[in-house]
Amino acid sequence: MPAFADMMKRPRPSRGWLKLIREALGRTERQQAQRLGISGPTLHKSEQSEADDRITLGQLRKLADGLDCELVYALVPRRPLTDMVEERARAIAIEEVGGVAHTMSLEDQRPGAARLRKQVDRRTEELLRGRWSDLWR
Template sequence: MYLAQLRLEQVDAALAPYHELREMRPPGGGWLRAVREALGLTVRQQAARVGISASSLHKSEQSEADGRISLAQLRKLADGLDCEVVYGLVPRKPLTEMVEEQANRIAASEVMGVAHSMTLEDQRPSEPYLRRQLDQRRNELLAGKRSKLWR
């Protein structure tokens, strides 16, 4: 399990510089159009540079603005603008936090389900005991196979 935790922490660290980019939104007409226009290229000029028709470039720019363009097409058109496509997934919160929250949810569901049954029988354990059980179960889940957290 040490390796799984290490991998999780390494991916979290690698993604950390990108967290501030989550708030960045592309220009209304998309990046392809914004860069092309900033360079002073017309649709016809840029289409000729990448070897496609002006109408195909226009459609591709619109597809990018609408979020429907393929990565392959975006890379080809970006290359024609001497740009790189930078692709990644940026978690809304650290991956370690997601894993811990999921382990907490499962532990709470399991432990509190038993506590509820015991309450019905007027045998509910004390709060400190329940907290210890929750902590123990969460730690067991975190020490086990990560795939079991996402059943």
């Protein structure tokens, strides 16, 4: 799917994909509206809604179909999901181990930095072996 991969690298056109593709096909608003069985002003408002991020998926799917396009709806994580989960588990482990270390320091028994790192690593691993949904409470 090279065409899709190329599109993912580009920002969304400021005037929206619907208008860009319609114009690339050489169709006027009136011609496209007739093709869809809607009025010109309705098509104009729909294209504007898409450009402004206010269009519904159902509406976008219908309009894409009228352009002989397939609507591809995707959520693309900015980084690997496992990294996000591991980061969350580590943050919880640091908080938990840090709380215990603070209490111990009040009693003049704070463990060294190397020992704290090992405890954080161990607790992180424990959290990752558990239910990941518990990490987001």
